[in-house]
Amino acid sequence: MPSRRSVLASLLAGVSTVGPGCVSSGSPGPGTQVGRTTTPTRERTESTGTPGPVVKSLDLGESAESRDGTPVTVSAARIRKIVYSVDVGTMVHPFPGGDAEAQFLVADVSTADGGDVSTLPLAVTLDGDVVADDAYRIEPTPGANGALAFWVPVSAPAAGAVEWRPSPERRYRWTLPESVLTTVGRSPTFAVRRFDVPDAIERGARFTATLEVENVGDRDGHFLAVVYDQGSGSVPLVTKFAFEVQTGESVTRELSGGAVEGDRSNVTAVLDWGVDRREASFAVS
Numbered sequence: 001m002p003s004r005r006s007v008l009a010s011l012l013a014g015v016s017t018v019g020p021g022c023v024s025s026g027s028p029g030p031g032t033q034v035g036r037t038t039t040p041t042r043e044r045t046e047s048t049g050t051p052g053p054v055v056k057s058l059d060l061g062e063s064a065e066s067r068d069g070t071p072v073t074v075s076a077a078r079i080r081k082i083v084y085s086v087d088v089g090t091m092v093h094p095f096p097g098g099d100a101e102a103q104f105l106v107a108d109v110s111t112a113d114g115g116d117v118s119t120l121p122l123a124v125t126l127d128g129d130v131v132a133d134d135a136y137r138i139e140p141t142p143g144a145n146g147a148l149a150f151w152v153p154v155s156a157p158a159a160g161a162v163e164w165r166p167s168p169e170r171r172y173r174w175t176l177p178e179s180v181l182t183t184v185g186r187s188p189t190f191a192v193r194r195f196d197v198p199d200a201i202e203r204g205a206r207f208t209a210t211l212e213v214e215n216v217g218d219r220d221g222h223f224l225a226v227v228y229d230q231g232s233g234s235v236p237l238v239t240k241f242a243f244e245v246q247t248g249e250s251v252t253r254e255l256s257g258g259a260v261e262g263d264r265s266n267v268t269a270v271l272d273w274g275v276d277r278r279e280a281s282f283a284v285s
Contacts, residue, residue: 055171057161064164064172072120074162074174075144076108079183081190082224082274083149084240085136091224091240091274092136092149101154103187105132105180107162108144117146121165124150125173126157126184156185188221190214192278193250195271200283207237207257209269209280215245225273227257237269260284 058064063071083104085092105124109117123133135148160176194212201207213223223245227238238257245251260267264284271278 066166104149186219189217195278197280209255212252214250230268
């Protein structure tokens with residue numbers, strides 16, 4: 001997987017033409033817990049058999065304390081197809097080229113001092129293997145001072161965890177519950193059936209559009225998108241929005257955004273949901 005920094009750099013190079021896009025989910029809500037705590041155990045290095053770091057397993061919502069006494073808590077975890085990076089200001093697909101067999105594991109993370117959680121040495125493990133140790137910062141849910149999105153493959157793991165390594169001698173692992181693990185192996189797929197705008201909008205009036213989205217994948221998910229003005233440096237006509245679409249069903253939404261300004265006689269609105277885009281033009285009278 002490319003590092004977050006390298007992917008962010010490539011995205012920043014094209015941010016004027018890439019507006020936010022889509023997300024999905026059918027994952028558990030915040031605070032999902034499994035009611036199990038184990039005492040710390042010591043791993044061994046396979047090649048030498050020498051003692052490895054002390055590992056403590058935690059439930060989501062429990063806190064771990066580093067050597068300097070700063071508690072860290074992973075309060076919730078969920079799977080999303082697309083996320084919105086607060087660093088880049090745009091939607092991010094698991095790979096810029098579009099990888100249908102990848103998703104994001106989003107973890108709500110908090111520190112007692114309210115620090116930047118993206119600096120913590122965190123990783124995601126599936127069946128004991130580290131699959132991601134780099135993440136995008138996204139908007140946290142209420143109660144958490146940070147949220148990180150880790151790339152994970154679409155697979156069927158028997159076990160998984162969010163792991164924090166505050167020192168070479170100690171690791172903390174927040175166990176992912178079954179409700180999260182089952183969503184790793186199933187992915188929503190969104191198809192935009194309609195993106196209709198009026199033939200003409202009066203200058204200074206609000207932008208409106210009709211959107212119909214169908215989920216043709218095998219998991220319920222949240223469609224996340226933005227609508228922006230193609231000719232004004234990706235200025236949003238409708239700021240990022242999201243709604244749930246259950247598998248096999250279609251949802252229609254009436255969108256209302258900001259006022260149409262400027263001296264142009266025609267505007268092209270771009271619906272961007274990360275995986276793809278749809279354009280629709282209208283006259284300005």
